[in-house]
Amino acid sequence: MDNSAPYLQPGERVIIYDGVCRLCNGWVNFLIRHDKKHSVRMAPVQSEAGRALSIWAGLSPENVNTIVLIDGDHVYKRSEAIFRVMSFLPFPWRAMAALRILPLRFRDACYNGIALNRYRLFGRYDSVKKLEADHSQRFLKTGEEAGG
Numbered sequence: 001m002d003n004s005a006p007y008l009q010p011g012e013r014v015i016i017y018d019g020v021c022r023l024c025n026g027w028v029n030f031l032i033r034h035d036k037k038h039s040v041r042m043a044p045v046q047s048e049a050g051r052a053l054s055i056w057a058g059l060s061p062e063n064v065n066t067i068v069l070i071d072g073d074h075v076y077k078r079s080e081a082i083f084r085v086m087s088f089l090p091f092p093w094r095a096m097a098a099l100r101i102l103p104l105r106f107r108d109a110c111y112n113g114i115a116l117n118r119y120r121l122f123g124r125y126d127s128v129k130k131l132e133a134d135h136s137q138r139f140l141k142t143g144e145e146a147g148g
Contacts, residue, residue, distance in 0.1 A: 005056050005070050007049045007140055012041060014140050015085065016053055016068040019044025019128035023118045027067065031085065032134050039088040040069070043140040046128045050140070065115045078115070079107035 008014060015031070017024040028042050043050035045064045054061040057068055057075040069081035076084050080100075087097035099107070114121070133139055 004073065006052045007043075008053075008070065011072070013039060013069065013071045013088075014041045014043055014053060015081070016043050016045050016050050016057075016064070016070070018064050018118075019046045019050075020125045021118050021122070022124060022129075023114070023122040024067065025125070025129045025131060026122075028131055031089075032131070032138065034089050034093055036090065037088070038135060038138065040085060041138060041140045044128050047141070053140075066111075078111040080104070082111070083107075 004010075005014075015028070017028055019025070031040065031042070043053060045051060045054055045061050051061040053070055054064065054068065057070060059066075059068065059077075066077045067081045069076040069084055071084070083097045083100045086093055088094075131139075
């Protein structure tokens, strides 16, 4: 039985994010600007692909309070997802990945404090924010989403 992540080709990485969260959209825009090697694709959890990937990763797509990185058959959440993605970026951003030396418990406590209050602190959109991609394959889309 094939247990690979839906919608992903071998070797692809994807970030699943909250498409109505202003902070999350800011993070995705940051990646679009700085990930010049296109090392990671993106999918809002509210999309068909984001929803399917969340379920595949064992997460509820209705109650997402973390950034998720799917890299092959590995699922990374919270601070680990952030720091792994930072390691794909060029210097000086890659240097931020060195913060992984901090204890996971501490990193995730900081992450959770922001994530659980993100709407209050940064606001939210009424619907999924459509972001400008730097290339046509940046956002993971299903056949239906690509055509519509």
